[in-house]
Each structure stands twice: as structure tokens, then as C-alpha cells.
Amino acid sequence: MLTDDQRKRLGDWIKSVTPRALAYARSLVRTPDRADDVVQECLFRLLRRANDYDLERDGVKLLFKAISNLCINQATRERELVALVAVRDEDDRPFDFADQSALRPDQIAQHRELEERVRTALEKLPPMQRAAVELRALGMSKEDIAESLGISATNAGVLVYRGRKALAEDLHLVLGGTNSDEST
């Protein structure tokens, strides 16, 4: 049996990481149900051994590594080098599709359309590129991405560059496309 303290601690941790873990898994697998199963299984496996590592320090990294392992076809890992091309959005401001509370209806419609375009553009990326770009967007370092995907840090950087480049080209018309360098 879990103690009340354990339930509280683990429950809070699950609630804090689940939304983005599920968003990540859903972008990599075919159906939301399957993504749910994958994330639940990864959380269970990770937390049943929560005494063996520092959950607060390493939990997120280990969770995303487990999700990546289950979701990504390793054979699709790419090794080609590409040049860096990145874009900056028109207002040089982070998009926030989720918070639409202060938007007019026409702006909400625009955001939804943009969200759909970004989702479609992400779906076109090979799984490893998609995973690398998404992990980077979630704030992971190149080294953390490499560990999550089981590749070298150099390859992680290449995947991020290449994914960004493809997205920038795909979303050029939507974002108004002023390109700029972004560090990996």
C-alpha cells in the first residue's frame, strides 16, 4: 500500500508531467488511446521504482526516454547532416495556442487554424526528427534529447536542425517567415 504522503507526492508529480507527456506521445503514435496506454505504462514502470533515483531531478528525462523508446521506430533514425535554417515568428513572440481566453473569435479561429497547420507540419516529419524538435521545444538540452532518443548529441543537434528547417519551410507562408538562427 502507498502511504498518504507517497500518494500525494506521486499524484502531484503525475499531474504535473502528464499533459505534456501525453501531448508528446500523441504526436508519435497513431491513436490517442494508444498514447494513453504508452504514457500510463511508462509512468507505472517509472514510479514503481521511484525510490531508485531522484524523481524530481531525473523523472521527466526518464519518462520521456521511456515514451520515446516505446513510440519511435528505431529504424527511422536519421544520420544525414543538414545545414541550419531556422525561422523566427513574425512578432518574435512565443505562440500560445492554449490560452485563448483574451482573444476575439476571429483570433481564436486563426489560432486554431495555425495550430492545425503546425500539427500537420509536425506529422510530416520523420518520427525521430519530430521527437527531437518536440523535446527541444519542451526545454530539453541537446544532451537530454540524445539520451532520450538513444543517439549521440551531435545527431540530436542534426535532427533538431533538420526538423526546424522542414517546419520553417512548411510554415513559411503561415508565419510570414523571417528566418533567423537558433542555437540548438
Place this chain on the structure above:
Amino acid sequence: MTPSEKFPPAAPGIDAVVRAQLDAEASRVDAAKMRDRVLAQLEADATPRTSSGRRFALLAFAALAASLLVGVFFISPPRQAMATPAQVVESAREAYRADADRCYTQTLQLPVNSPAPLALMIDSGRTMTICTRGDRFMVEPGFGGRGTWGRDKDGRVWIAPTRDAAARFDESELPPAVRDVVKIRGLEIGTLLDEVLKDFELSWTGPPEKRAATSSVTATRRGNPHAGQIRAAELVVDKNTKLIRSLVLHREMLMGGPATITFKFVGNAKPDETLYTPEGHIDAGKPVYDATRPVLRRKILLQNLGDVIVNGL
């Protein structure tokens, strides 16, 4: 650590756009449901711990020893029935539902002396996902890492290398090499369990552990297998759900040694009839070529799989 500390802000530009997309998706998630499910799983998995102190451990040990003594000398209760390997496989067969959509990852290792064309065609070493419902299945990615392929409810094999067109074959129309790949790469759990129960010796893979969530059974064919047949299998069955969590098949190949095919359960697919048909994997209005369009069908094979598929090995 707060969620924002766990997930630092993204850099401006493409990263921010991707982050916004992920956050939008995340905002639609009901994390409380997931929390409740995982905590319930952990509760079910948790066993009494003795870590609260040596004293408690000693008391528990003493109590256990006393109860054993009482049991042995005074009560002699009937031994708790433990399932046999055959019962484990039978329970998996009984619980198997032909209408459930199960997805497994699948990896395959060929014998080292396998002919290169076979290895190329079978995509040896590549991890794939196979979703099954009864004897229907769908494999993704498909041949050469492109598209999908599978078998529909009528036993027809289809290949959809792109979203622009697909090809469909009755089983009798399949080129021999493709028929072999279907046999090796496909998964029919019900048929497999029937075969295992009928023609295999069953034993525990390791000493059975009462507290383990799964049972592991090794199945060894009685007598020598013919080419293409399964020589041995290792099944891991969930004790509660009777679901097959993983499966390793050692299948005898025509040219030397067994191929090893490993399946690991990853989850249930959303019920979707089109998952097992080519129409579900091409864009609306795009063609599925069958025996009535043999030239175009052959062209799809040639373009995507090469001469080795069409002409055999």
C-alpha cells in the same frame, strides 16, 4: 519543482511554435484521470514493505514462522493450487478476444547466413508496430520503411506504400516471397495459441513467482519443425488480464537456423474498421488496384518493392 521548472520555456521562433502546439494539446488532457489510473496500478503492485524498521521485520518474520509451524503441524491446509504452464496458455486462449484491437512492437532477427534479398525484404532488425484484430493485422512502417501493409478480414493482403495508391491480393495471387513474409511478419494470436496448445511441450521459462504480475511459459515443438514452422516460443501472460504481454517466436527458416521474432504489447488501438484495409491508409478517392488492374498493381510492387518481390528469391 513546478511544471514550468520541469519544462523550461522554449526559445523564440520555431521552438516556440512547436511548444505552443504541444501546450495546446496538453491543455486538453485530463491529467487527474491518468493520475488515478497510475496510482491504482501502483497500489495493486505494491507489496508490504519491511523497510519501516528492523523490529517490524523481525516481528513479521516471527509471525510468519509461527503461522507456518501451525500450518505444518496442526492444520495442514490444502495446498494452494498453482496454475500449470498449460493452464496459463489455456487461460490466455480463453481470454483472447477476436474482436479486440491489440498493438505490439515487432522486431525480427534473421539467421546470419540468410540471403541478402530476404533480409532486405523482411526488413530484418527494423522495429515495427503490428496491430491485430482476429486474423486481421496491419504493419507499420511497411516494406522498406514506407507506408503500411496488412491483411483484411477476407484474408486479402494489401500494401499501401504511399497515400496515393495501394495494391490488394487474394492469398492465392501473392508472389511466393511475399507469402513467406506475411507468414513470418504476421500475427494471429488465436491460431498461434491453438497451435502451441496442440503441438508443443510447455514448461515454465523460469521458476514461477507467486507475486509476479506475469507468468512466463516456454513452448517447444514436439518433433522437428518443417521450414517456416515455429520451433519454440516464449510467452509472457498477464496474470490478471490473461493478455499476452510479450511473445518471442523462433521460426525455422528454409536456409539455416531459426529467425527470432519478438512481439511486445504496447496498447489497444482505437477500434477502427479501416485500420485493416488499404482504404484506411490512402487518401480519399485514391485507387486500390486488385486483380482487375494487374498492370498497375504490379507497377506498385515494382516501384516500391523491386524485382525481388515480384520474381521471388
